[in-house]
Amino acid sequence: MEFLQSLKASLSRFWSPIPAVIALGVLSTYYFGITGTYWAVTGEFTRWGGHFLQLFGIDVSTWGYYQLMKIDGNIFTRIDGVMIIGMFAGCIAAAFWGNNVKFRLPLNSIRIWQGLIGGIIAGFGARLGMGCNLASFFTGIPQFSFHAWVFTAFMIVGVYFGVKVALHPFFQSKIKMQKVSCAKPLEHNEEKVKKFFTFGTFAFIAIIIWALYLIFVVNSAKLGMAMLFGASFGLIIAKAQICFTSAFRDIFTTGRSELAKAIIIGMAVATLGVFAFIMMGQPAKIFWTGPNVVIGGLLFGFGIVLAGGCECGWMYRAVEGQVHFWIVGIGNIIGATLLAFVWDDISPTLATSWPKINLLESFGNYGGLIANYGLLLLFFILILVLEKRYLRKSRNR
Numbered sequence: 001m002e003f004l005q006s007l008k009a010s011l012s013r014f015w016s017p018i019p020a021v022i023a024l025g026v027l028s029t030y031y032f033g034i035t036g037t038y039w040a041v042t043g044e045f046t047r048w049g050g051h052f053l054q055l056f057g058i059d060v061s062t063w064g065y066y067q068l069m070k071i072d073g074n075i076f077t078r079i080d081g082v083m084i085i086g087m088f089a090g091c092i093a094a095a096f097w098g099n100n101v102k103f104r105l106p107l108n109s110i111r112i113w114q115g116l117i118g119g120i121i122a123g124f125g126a127r128l129g130m131g132c133n134l135a136s137f138f139t140g141i142p143q144f145s146f147h148a149w150v151f152t153a154f155m156i157v158g159v160y161f162g163v164k165v166a167l168h169p170f171f172q173s174k175i176k177m178q179k180v181s182c183a184k185p186l187e188h189n190e191e192k193v194k195k196f197f198t199f200g201t202f203a204f205i206a207i208i209i210w211a212l213y214l215i216f217v218v219n220s221a222k223l224g225m226a227m228l229f230g231a232s233f234g235l236i237i238a239k240a241q242i243c244f245t246s247a248f249r250d251i252f253t254t255g256r257s258e259l260a261k262a263i264i265i266g267m268a269v270a271t272l273g274v275f276a277f278i279m280m281g282q283p284a285k286i287f288w289t290g291p292n293v294v295i296g297g298l299l300f301g302f303g304i305v306l307a308g309g310c311e312c313g314w315m316y317r318a319v320e321g322q323v324h325f326w327i328v329g330i331g332n333i334i335g336a337t338l339l340a341f342v343w344d345d346i347s348p349t350l351a352t353s354w355p356k357i358n359l360l361e362s363f364g365n366y367g368g369l370i371a372n373y374g375l376l377l378l379f380f381i382l383i384l385v386l387e388k389r390y391l392r393k394s395r396n397r
Helices: 002-012 017-035 042-054 064-069 079-097 109-128 134-138 146-166 190-216 221-239 244-253 258-279 291-307 311-319 323-352 359-363 365-395
Strands: none
Touching (some): 002 190, 017 221, 042 064, 042 109, 042 134, 042 323, 064 323, 079 190, 079 221, 079 311, 109 323, 134 146, 134 258, 146 244, 190 221, 221 311, 244 291, 244 311, 291 323, 311 323, 359 365
């Protein structure tokens, strides 16, 4: 009984982001080893856009991007599809366990357009750069694909300019302050808390049952494991409030860098695990290093700051009832689909004529491993420099 009470208390509160990000690094490594792919979401969002167009009789199967991304099947038969279902289930469980569900509308129309346009820019940039904050950053870098490093460098530049624009008075909320005689007591409905916790538990158990059904009845271990991993990813990002946007935006707005440092540590942990799986024969995911990742990184970094959230951030905030992030998610899908539409025209110049650079092939297996860790160390130092620079400027104001 005491164990159950302790477990309930743990599931009801927020988790520390640093161990959470390290756990994500470990989980993403095993996800790669078991399923053969990496933890990514915008590729599947692009397929959702393609399926939507198919409803109107548009044949997207001839589009080069959908041939590359393989639009065969549906959300219930693809590894990425069931993983994202699991992610949403994990986010839902976390939100209800923490009594963190409340319907919230955007404060004004500017926020609506900000979320939509920022989401479109981020979605377009993510797919142009062959991945978002996951496939071209958190899980792309441990794959030893140099495109992920270039994307990351320009993503940070995009974040910087996104901060400059987002902090403009035009985008600031116009809230009228009111003087009150006393503080309003916080409402606490114990019955509501219990109902929410029960609903969260039901959602999490349901997704586990579904995963077991896929493994033992459908006889698809990969699909079932993808759903279980997805539920774990969703639960962790929601309970620890992991948002890659805030991780790097905060460096330029408040000087806080704890989450950014934790993300680098998480990638360092994942790098060794992914290296081990590659040495055992699992092929790495390597993409083109061309102007596409430069432009894509800039657009993605700018877009996520303008929108107020990345792909992970909008998913758990959307299930918490924040309508603004429903709009961001729709914008992501629109932007990704727009990229698929123009891909055949721009890809020869920006992407497919450029090399796929695998650090393990360029420097040898162990040389590539050392090179990746060396770049991670430089990345960590960069974060420290940016943090100190902000704090120095703050003291001189």
